Amino acid sequence: MGGRHYCLLKIRQNHLTMDPRYCAQDVLRCDLCETEVVQMHCDTCLVNLCTACVGKHMVSDQSKKHEVVPFKLRKSTPLYPGCTTHSKKRCEMYCKQCDIPVCNTCIASHQHLGHKFITLLQILDEKKNKISKEHTELKETIYPTYQDIASDVQNRMSQLEMEYGDLSTTITKYGEDWHREIDKLVKKLKAEVDEMKNTQIQTLQKHLDEINKTMSDIKDEIDAVEIAINSNDLSKLFGVKFSVDRYKTLPQKIVPSTPKFMPGKIQAKDFQEKFGALTFSSLTSDEQSYSMKFSQPEPETVTTIDTGYGFLFNVVCLSDEEIWTSGYDSTMKLYSINQGSLLKSITTKSGNEPEDIAVTKSGDLVYSDYNDRTVNIVKSEKIEEVIRLQNWRPRGVCSTSSGDLLVIMYSDEYNQTKVVRYSGSTEKQTIQFDDKGKSLYSSDNRYITENRNLDICVSDSGAKAVVVVNQAGKLRFRYTRHTPAPKNQPFFPLGITTDSQSHILTADCDNDCVHIIDQDGQFLHYIDCGLSNPWGLCTDTNENLFVALNRNKQVKKIKYLK
Template sequence: MHPRRSAQYVLLCDLCETVHIQSYCEYCNTYFCMNCVGKHLSDSSKKNTMPCPMNNDSLLLTTQNVRNTLKNIVSYSVRNVTFLSVLPAFQIIIEDTIYAMLKKIINSKAKDIQKDLEELETRIYPRYQEMVSDVQTMKMQLETNCRKMTRADDQRGDRNRKYDIQEIKNKSMAILEEHTDEISHKITKLRQIIQDLKKMLDSNDIFLTSTYKSRNSEFRTLPPKVRITSPNFSSQKINKDQLNEMFGSLSPLSINTEEHNNTMKPQNYTPAIPIEERFPMPQLITTIDTDYSPLYSVTCLSDIEIWIHGYDDTMKLVNLHGKLLKTIQTVSGNAPQDITLKLDGKLVYTDHEARTINIMRNEQMQTMIKLQEWVPLYVCSTSSDDLLVTMVSDNVTQSKVVRYSGFNETQTIQFDDRDRPLYSYGYLKYISENRNLDICVADNAAKSVVVVNQSGKLRFRYTGHPSNTKQSFDPVGITTDSQSHILTADHNNDRIHILDQDGQFLHYIDNCGLDWPCSLCVDTRDNLFVVGNENKVKKIQYTSLP
């Protein structure tokens, strides 16, 4: 590329176009090298003044930016003095002074730009992404609740309310879509600003750098949260004179906005509610005796009924008093590896020996997926009614998480952005989906909890807490609650770690007589159910949050 026509270059003489500039004529607005100065001054047709010896040194700057900047900086330049009258020593001083001033400006502004870029990438931008995820979660919950209510009305033979439910759903979805568009517009702006800042840092454009103004404060104020309360059905007492009211009524649509306390808080911000108040001393509420010892998995069908399984080929539904309500046998006769429940209450289990994923239909288990070259391990159902399954290859050299929508594999999560494995090659990998749609895996062989976002990008790894004075961190079971807390069973240390959704340690549950805790689940009121190295299920109240 020709040096005169490139976007950035070392400044050259305007006359010969080959040698670095060393002087400037104010009258002609022209730059010269030492060899061309004499020719220019000898031209009697021009009023020539050469006040500013120049040094381009090694800065790669655009011509017009350098000219404008130097005109502002060198206000004290020697005017109406010819280049021939400037002593060489004084020329060097001026050159060094100008270069030092320019370099100082660039370095100072570059630090500010880098600081703003880090805040945008690590703190502000992720918060906007979380807001989008929250709205998506509300959409799915609304869709699920409306579908359940419509199905219930169909079973009762009441089809009139279906139109009311649909109207409420449409209004709610429209509001959530509008809120999503607002956040997405902000995200688009943030992406552009981040891209511009990176380009600015990569360039040496002194004009752009010196005139930079931060816009971070504009985005620290997050858009208000929109909270939509899904409709629910409230029953009415049957009145013989008002049979048309016997099916009850729908609650009105409730829409609220919630401010983010004006602006984002610093990274080390302490929450208003102390940890001690959020997580008081855990209380053992109920101990449920079973005929399994040890128990391997537990999942809640409701607040009063739970599915469990142990060492044999059965899965059992029991109530909080330990009364057996239902027994289901596996298809192959093998013991289940893990169990979960679909949104409609259908039981699903994995069989690692038969390499199958199975579902209950008409009170019997049927195989829905059979794998080749992979062994299914642990499973969880998602808010969108998908299945997330951890699995390991036959030769135990690879591990991954697979998402199934019905019978179809729709997502595989195996490597990070640098093509490195996300998970170890061990067999113990309990899995759970968080309320913000993060996918949480308790990777026992790696001694860590691995959390990725909905698209499979690594968010963080939790490897235990420094206060753990017993054996090394030994994660096994994992679950999440309504506050997006992550709870994981620390098997060898007889305790449960509670983390926030960003992987920050909050509290231990290390009482209540825990004995090698294994599988975990929570009910709708955030009561924790724990099974371990005994024939008991323990129900624990661990939080005071609503």
């Protein structure tokens, strides 16, 4: 921009700033004369006018139909869209066959001959409703979902930073361990070298001492002979006795053998294999890993079934028409969902109340007996003992998609908890500790279920958490609550179940609600529809939730998904 234009622009800006007509506190002024107070508004051109300027504006562009209204009624006149075929015309009608707005000239043309037309105002509400729904979906569902995804990616990045840091620390520590071991080995080998050297030096020194002694004796002999030869005393000459022969036998030659160091061959590949290697890292794209965050639907209570227990604890679906229940009683009851009538009763073998109940893939009822230390199955109304424990007591039980049984159990001392997988009565897997050797579960967890992705989900009341591990027993996440809770009480999870979308649902007894989280532990919403002390949970194949209300002795069937 040239210097002159820049100066003029600054002067204009300063003028606008200082001119009271442009002050925020001043009244609106006419867009044409810029002096008089606004009284009228053209809904067609979207300009503010004083009364005196209305006529001038009306004749300024006679190709338009100017809709001038009092300023307070601005935007009351629909601003029809311009016609794409006839540039100076506006479309007040809508062609149903072509699904487009049209002007009067369009209607008179052969292009729309025989077509049906309605006014744009007739479809305005329908269009607004559609747009409003899409706006609501974008605002309340899609955008929050992307916010959650962004947060998830940020969390994964933070987790990666931490995990890669731990990995580097582990490698460094392992390298230091190797250095220590190598230093110890070098020290040991050097000590052995010193010991071998000292032994050989001592042997050679002893040999040298013996040679020096012989040499001293020979020197004495030589001196004695020389004295006798050089003496006039014949007795000395005849007194010399030679012992040369004994010196002719030379000492044994001792040749030391120096040890050799035979270094192992260091090849980068072999060395790395011995030291350790990294597994491959990867970034995979999984379209199913995120789920849309839907706004909370209004849950609807479809059916209420009275059970007659003193306290109701558990409910499990036998089918979409029948449910098993158990409570503070030794009797397990089968009810018709639609009729609410009692179909069958089974009394536990021991006479104890069942701790938990489940239904197998073949439709048999399974129950855990805490006091009797057993897990039992009911076939053709006959009870068979499947598992008997020693030093442990069973609590929650569930039947998996593969037909296995998962059992939560406590030690007799109440200081250990574990989840054990059984195939029949054979123990296949024990889940008790995380990668750092810490207990996964507190000493007070009640219920267990398997998700559609084969994760094992436990409601841990003692830890106030839902603990989820994968099929191999490796910790995936802990869900500890979403705030604010309906009653703002501490999270107290009890019954737990899943649905076809791999959502995890858990009853929060103290907050009179059910939490719904996705398969990765992200909170979705609460079911809070007049539930009182919800305890046991189950779902059927039609996405209905069944809630056992502990004190009300009722099972509520709730439609909770759209």
